[in-house]
Amino acid sequence: MRRLMRHPAGLAAAVLVAALIVLALVAPPLLGDRAAAIHPDRINQGAGAAHWLGTDALGRDLLARTLVATRLTLGLAFLATLIGTVGGVLLGALPSLLPRRAGRLVVAAVDLLVAFPALLLAMFTAVVTGLGARGAVLGIGVALAPAFARLTHTLTASVAGADYIAAARMLGVPPHRVLTRHLLPNIAEPLILNTAQAMGSSLLGLSAMSFLGMGVQAPSFDWGRLLNEAFGHVYVTPAVVAAPALAVALAGLAFMLLGDAFAKAAAGAAEPAGAPVAPVVAPAADAPDPDAVLDVRDLTVAFPGGITPVRAVSLTVRSGEIVGLVGESGSGKSMTAAAIGQIVPYPGIVAAARTALCGTELDGLAPAERRALLGASLAMVFQDPTASLNPALRVGGQLTEVATLHDGATPAEARARAVERLGSVHIKEPAAVVRQYPHELSGGMRQRAVIAMGLMGTPRLIIADEPTTALDVTVQREVLRVLREVVDSTGAGALFISHDIAVVSDVCDRVAVMYAGRVVEELPADALRRARHPYTRALIGSLPDMDTDRALPLATIPGRQPSPADVGDGCAFADRCALAGARCSAPPPLTARAAGHHVACWEA
Template sequence: MQGRWSRVVRTPLGLTATVFVVALLALACLGPVLWGADADVVDTDNILAAPSGEHWAGTDNLGRDILLRVLVACRLSMLLALMAIVLAVVVGLLLGAAPFVLGRRTGRLVTAAVNIAVAFPGILLALFFAVVFGAGATGAVMAIGLAGAPAFARLTQTLVAGIAARDYIAAARMAGVGRVRILFRHVLPNIAEPLVVNATIGAGNALLSFAGLSFLGLGVQSPSYDWGRLLYDGIAAIYVNAAAALTPGAAVLVAGLAFNLFGESVAKGLGVSVGVGLRTVATTRAVVAAEPEAAAHDDEDVPEPSSDVVLDVRDLEVTFPGPAGPVRLVRGVSFEVRRGEAVGIVGESGSGKSMTALAITRLVADHGRVDATRLDLLGTDLLAPDTAVRRRMLGTSLAMVFQDPMTSFNPTRRIGAQLAEVATHHQGMTRREATARAVDRLTAVRIPDAATRVRQYPHEFSGGMRQRAMIGMGLMGKPSLIVADEPTTALDVTVQQQVLDLLTAIREADDVALVLISHDVTVVGEVCDRVMVMYAGRVVEDLPAADLATAARHPYTRALVEAVPDMATDLTRPLATIPGRPVSPADAPVGCAYADRCPLADARCRAEDPPLVADSGRHRVACWHAGEPLPPVRMTDDLVETVESL
């Protein structure tokens, strides 16, 4: 952070702007002290005197020194401008954060009001509010502050929306953390720098706007004076003494340029874009769903399940609004996960596997709808209204590992602090005890020198270490279920194996249930006990992992397995592929969704959607032609020539 701020003054422009801003602030503090008395001295013998060695900018209509009055007016001009920009930022933050805090419906009304206000030029809004609040310094501060608020509100909405989409924010909400606390703890620290940059530039604009109102007679009133008021008085004598108007005008110009150039320099030094389309400096990301913050510790006991079933899902559906009506991304998914069991979910992109995981962990976006006949974790209904007991249970019994370790944690907080909050909020530990627990959990997930690592920030961890630390956060409590959504996607193959071995070791050591989501059927077959194959939002086959390569009965499952090459793959033949493209959830057909890509499909497949029924034991399959042999793949003449040439 210190290095980034030091870059602000390393460029000639940044250094010059910084010197000017510091000089203006010093003048605002010292001007009235050094020249305040002399600036108010009336000399009737020198009324409207021209510039001279005694009065460098001449005198006004009472014989007062204009230059001294300009120097003294710096304090009031700067103070009023800063008050106006503070008001604009505060109101803008409240309006910009309102959609996040109030929810989707009420937030839409606030967003619409902000959009309407932004459409009006700021000067028109300032004039309108100045008339409403009346002439004077107080009315001008209110007018300029409120006129500048819509722009900051729009900026804040954009920044907050970007941060709110991150998985660790959703994880905090899943654990029952209040929206206001999430806003102050996780959102605002990550958008602070772009807001500071734009507030700095806004201060210069507020200074110019304030001078304009005072010049029009709507700002500071006599006997007080700021640069705009001095400019107003000097215009009346511009043909007698031009310096009377040019001197305060030059002061306004220099101050406005100084603040704007300083803001631009800060933006370049910190790598922050200026305007509504800013990007935040720190990229944020998901954390374990056992988010470190939750409701206060509750004395009630977490209910224990009556059997070894950890997760029980029946008829799960996830629906989102679409242009042509509701779109079902998950359609009637049913399964259960027992203690110590590892269940894998595989399928192509868009098959609904990640959306199923988000529904289980209550991370579906606000505009999505989750319905189920049963959605229980350890006997607790996840669709029921929030209670302190349920939030505590979720915070300690459920962990989720997301796929991108580059943004696994809040980048503004130390790793140890983020892990420790799980214990302080859910288990009633002191800060020292929670820190010791964090060191122990980091050690458990094989992070070396954990006592030192807890004091480091996420960017100081490698990708594999961040992923292991994220798993460690889930272990701060006593999780009964870990949901891992493609946890190895962004890692190299060596680290992938380490993360998978770690998940396996945790499952075996603590009898933890695991739901592993992956595109890689080989990984799922090696790690899991049971595999569910999803296509177009529903489960098409559920079978033991040991049978995946040899006893899969659905054509789609067999196609996924065959598409993965191994050491026995015939190099003289083309690699197996699945023809066509996955079905869009918005255009799901009446019959089997896989029919257009299936070599066994017939008229019945296109007319009737096969139910998921038990085939043998715990093997379930949804297919009218389950287990039938697939026709051989025939190579075209062009493909044969290509293979032979190789």
């Protein structure tokens, strides 16, 4: 509600809706007699001191009648909204309770009703059920129900595959119980937000029905009925339509704006408060490493709310080298990769003393030049290949897009290159695979196809963000072998991100260990057994091997990694470290301890 009040439109809508509700409560007892009083000597008078907006065909005060009609208009709109909401939610949830074939029939019926014009559906229902307030309410409720049914079905389908739903069904929970306890509570928010806008639609629809003579009948009156009665005199005394027309317009606008403001406030509730503070990073004094395909110094990423997932990270990747970036989940590995690839999501802010790709500093380029350099020189392989490939397009079409967009290749050249690249990552029958869709490939083939997509250009740097996590051990080894072969054959450098230090030690040349957004140790992969930082040694010690005593519990690291918003100024690992001392209250610098070996620890 506080977020709603911060929006000017939301605040205005809330005030107007509150005023309408108050008016609906107090107007009938205060102005009911004035609205009903007939004055034959004042028939169809224009605006004047006695009647500010004139009188109707029986001499009744139009302003008083408009204000009194607020209660009936809002009441009928509320009933119609209730009918449409409840009926639509039940209809949309029905497919989840019925057998698959019956559920599909319900979905088809909903699609047909959605395609039918809402006002015609309301009029048809009103004619069938009988003209008058009851028929109009039922008609508008029926007209609203298909949209709510479509929304409910879409939202229900989005959560129906969740593990907690599968667990409830496995435990034998009845379908109606699954619906009311597990499905509907998790989709309630968007339904509630749409209800406010539906109230506005109901009000407008009911006024239209009454104006057409199919809604409220005399002697009762709502705003639409008042418009109907005044319309015959609009050319003589135009003021007679002002009050009900203005009331319909303002009330409908108020409810529509309130629903829109609720939706914006709910969307903003998930965002951290405050604006991100731009990290202060001094420019690098030295020149970029001429042998490095990637040279990053003091890379920092900040989000609103004091959240800094990456803190002064420095990395160097040279040609033909694979550098491993390892650490627990939440240590900042993937955010570091996103910052290098310039894809940090809004509202994150990235700052660095230097971010150089192939010797060119990215910050010094125009946006178009930066995109061209990243598109041609950087390839990114993400953890889930299914998310990286468009399920609606064939594999070949997605690969050829890279060559045609960045290299200007013809369709035939791009297709031939796609077949060649798929073959280079050991996909059998690549000519057939280019004609297939992603769902027709296995997980390992999809991952290799993503690697082949990265190789469609001539990348100098490959960033592989946990590319083997979702694969079984055999396929993992195949993908790692392909990555090693690609680096050796093309001379590209690679940044390999993983939480598995055993995999990193097997495939990488050098390893950078991250903890709580910082690099705490960097060393050659073959020197991991001589690691000096307590966190690196704890990671290695938690790996079982053939000599591990199976009678003992597996080694673990006590405690938990702090969240990016809770990292203090000192050593972030101090709370979990047996060597922590007084000096650990200050951040330890990353200092050289041997050739190619840097450690950030006061006690190591």
